[in-house]
Amino acid sequence: MVFRTRRLAGASVAVAAATALVAGCATGSGGSTSGASGNTLTLWTHNAGNSAELDVVKKIIKDFNGSQSKYKVKLQAFPQSDYNNSVVAAASARKLPCLLDVDGPNVANWAWGGYLSPIDVSGSEVPLSDQLASTVGRYKGKLYAFGFYDVALTFFARKSVLNTYDIRIPTTDKPWTKAEFDSALAKLKKSGKFAYPLEMGTGGSGEWWPYAFSPQLQSFGGDLIDRDGYKTASGTLDGKKSVEWATWFRSLVTKGYMAKKSGADPNKDFLAGKSAIQWDGSWNAAKNAEKLGDDLAIIPPVDFGDGPKIGGASWQWAMSSTCSNKAGAQAWLKFSRQTKYFVDYAKATGTIPGTEAAAKQVDGYQPGGKFNELVQFARKYAVVRPVTPAYPYISTEFQKAAQDIIAGADPKNALGQAAKAIDNDLKSNNYYAG
The missing domain is CATH 3.40.190.10 (Periplasmic binding protein-like II)
Structure with missing residues (x-):
């Protein structure tokens, strides 16, 4: 790619900074609330440099705002390279928006760190059970996020x-x-x-x-x-x-x-x-x-x-723990869960539709289509990255070890050093309990 998230998971994360800050603020909800001014809710996305995907987000917001008069969602888009740092800084100041996207492998870290609230999207047009498992973000048995697509x-x-x-x-x-x-x-x-x-x-x-x-x-x-x-x-x-x-x-x-x-x-x-x-x-x-x-x-x-x-797992949508209008945020999340939007995302981004019903409407991804094999790969072979708040740190250590190995480092020693560093991180954070 330009790894479409390098869209995939964890993609643009400033993992070291995020982990360090989150490790110090695993405080859950409470304190000041933000993200909404009355019934006007702010939404953040990492798609400022990705006009195709951003256009789909804009369409959903426009449709939602026009579908009812109680709530209004307003958009703020960030370049992907700046997005995660902006979220970390806003979380520290307890000034997160009500709605935000999160790269799938980071859901556990952000939920544990108190960035996110569990969400309830029951009654949506698209049931969670219809989605690719990798497009649903859960932590400790609770739903925190969902996505419209994956990649393979x-x-x-x-x-x-x-x-x-x-x-x-x-x-x-x-x-x-x-x-x-x-x-x-x-x-x-x-x-x-x-x-x-x-x-x-x-x-x-x-x-x-x-x-x-x-x-x-x-x-x-x-x-x-x-x-x-x-x-x-x-x-x-x-x-x-x-x-x-x-x-x-x-x-x-x-x-x-x-x-x-x-x-x-x-x-x-x-x-x-x-x-x-x-x-x-x-x-x-x-x-x-x-x-x-x-x-x-x-x-x-x-x-x-x-x-x-x-x-498995790509970008997903979530609600912040400090959102002062959670009813409005969940209304937008539920509204967005329509098959037509799953189709729009896939067509705009060249990604795998998150549901079988959507795949049937995307040229090439439908059963028998020239790209349907990719859908099958996502269904049969996908393994989500470890569902633990430690994942951003694990990601960094694995990258370093793998790069050292192909540069000539002893494989066992390089992996051993990474494993030891990860274990130290786990211990220093009390195994991310709480």
């Missing part, structure tokens, strides 16, 4: 290239095994036709790293943290299966299959033929199909032994 990781390749080198084109029902994938990369490298046969966006930063690579670690059988209680990363992040992933990940560089640091636009490089296989997201599917036509292969994630995995 996928491999892109040219069918003609795979056929030339006698590489099987995998299907959702029969993805590549690790042995098949390694063999394919060896064949492509031997051909001498590509600078690097594999492109995985290693020049990216931030949330791209855990979003793109922790699903591969999980497919090996490892994880970012022990999800049984979320009280330790040691023995999991640096466990045997995780180290196997890290060793393999490093080998992609040492064998010349993948660049230590990719170019500024990996998708452009793929379309130019510099790479044969690209690990990317559904946000580039339409562009690639337009360029390559029927030669485009949309390929499921590799099964490294514990099943194919991709990351």
Whole structure:
């Protein structure tokens, strides 16, 4: 992308700053309230630089304001690079808006930190049960947020290239095994036709790293943290299966299959033929199909032994804990939950519709459509990032460890250091109790 959130989760978070501040203010609701002036409610979004998605937000606000006379929602849009810092500062001053969007993996952190209030959207046109599980943000059994779309990781390749080198084109029902994938990369490298046969966006930063690579670690059988209680990363992040992933990940560089640091636009490089296989997201599917036509292969994630995995959760809508007009905020949230808006978001952003009913109305994503495989990937393979307030810190530590590993650090030591740092963070925050 420009990782459409690098839209995916956690995407633009200033994780270190957010975690540090939240760790010091896990106070819940109370104190001053804000976000509304009478029945006029303020809404914040990260979409100032994304006109297509912002237009959908504006449309919902306009429709809601015109549908009744009791409440009025007014918009304030921020550049994505500034958004999370603005939320953190406003939360500290207890001046959050009534309505705001939040990147899915950060819902637990913001709920624990007292930024958000649970919401009730019962009676909406679209039941929560109809949504992709990854588009619903819950923490400790309570609903805090929901989204209209998700994205899916996928491999892109040219069918003609795979056929030339006698590489099987995998299907959702029969993805590549690790042995098949390694063999394919060896064949492509031997051909001498590509600078690097594999492109995985290693020049990216931030949330791209855990979003793109922790699903591969999980497919090996490892994880970012022990999800049984979320009280330790040691023995999991640096466990045997995780180290196997890290060793393999490093080998992609040492064998010349993948660049230590990719170019500024990996998708452009793929379309130019510099790479044969690209690990990317559904946000580039339409562009690639337009360029390559029927030669485009949309390929499921590799099964490294514990099943194919991709990351799940993207931007979602929530209500602040300090909102002084929660009835109005929940009225807007309920109003927005109409199938037509799920369709509008997907069409505007090239994302996966959050419901099956919406997918049927989006060209290419309907059953039998050329992008329906991406919908199936999201339904079958998505793993949400750890649902713990510690996640922003975990994200930062994993990114550092993974980057160190492909730069030459010992895999076990790098993961061990990350696990120890995460455990220290958990302990220092009393395991995020409360």
